[in-house]
Amino acid sequence: MINMKNLSQYFHGYLSKGAEIFDLKHTISTTMTLFYSNRKMKNELSCLQLAERISNFGYWTLNLPEGTVYLSEGTRKICGFSEDRYPLKYLHSFPLPKYRDMLDTSLKDLIQGKLPYDVEFKIKNKITGRIIPIHSVALYDPIGNTITGTLYDISKQKNPRREL
Incomplete structure (x- = not known):
């Protein structure tokens, strides 16, 4: 629920003394759009996190120029990591060593457009x-x-027998 306290925190610093009515309407409209967009984004993030828990999956993003990897909550849970960002070199240690070359080759092939990245390890x-x-x-x-x-x-x- 939007109340005057919420609105005042959004407007603080946006309006100066003597602001025109048009400026006020524009500021209110912009603020409301941002408020509802933020609410929608938080709701979608919450749903994504719930979906990760239900289906036992996660996602990751590798920023190649920075050499860092962002790990979602689901990925952190599966892998046993506590932080959401790590240097790529640190993450090289979590797959079993026998898969390292295959994973590196698969990433290179993806970047070069040779093959899709679809791997099991x-x-x-x-x-x-x-x-x-x-x-x-x-x-x-x-x-x-x-x-x-x-x-x-x-x-x-x-291992379906384990489940039985």
Whole structure:
């Protein structure tokens, strides 16, 4: 619910003494648009986080110029990481070593447009030490020079007897 206290915090600093009515209407309209856009974005983020928990998946974004990777809440849970950003070099250690070359080649092929990034590999959760089979799919954005992908724990699909 919007009240005067909420509105005053949005307007603080936007209006000067003697502002025209047009300026006031424009400021109110802009503020309301931003307020509802922010609310919608928070709601969508909340839904995405819930979907991650329900389906046991996460997403990640690799910023190539910075050499950093952003990990969603779902990805952090699957992998056992506590922070949402890490240097790419640090994350090289979480897949089992035998998959490192395949993963590096798959990323290069994706960037060069040779092959899509659609890989299966295993990781060792940093907290529990549990070995987890993973399926990851990613897309390259040449404009932003980023790679965004999903990370899905496929333990249940790989070992259906365990579930029974």
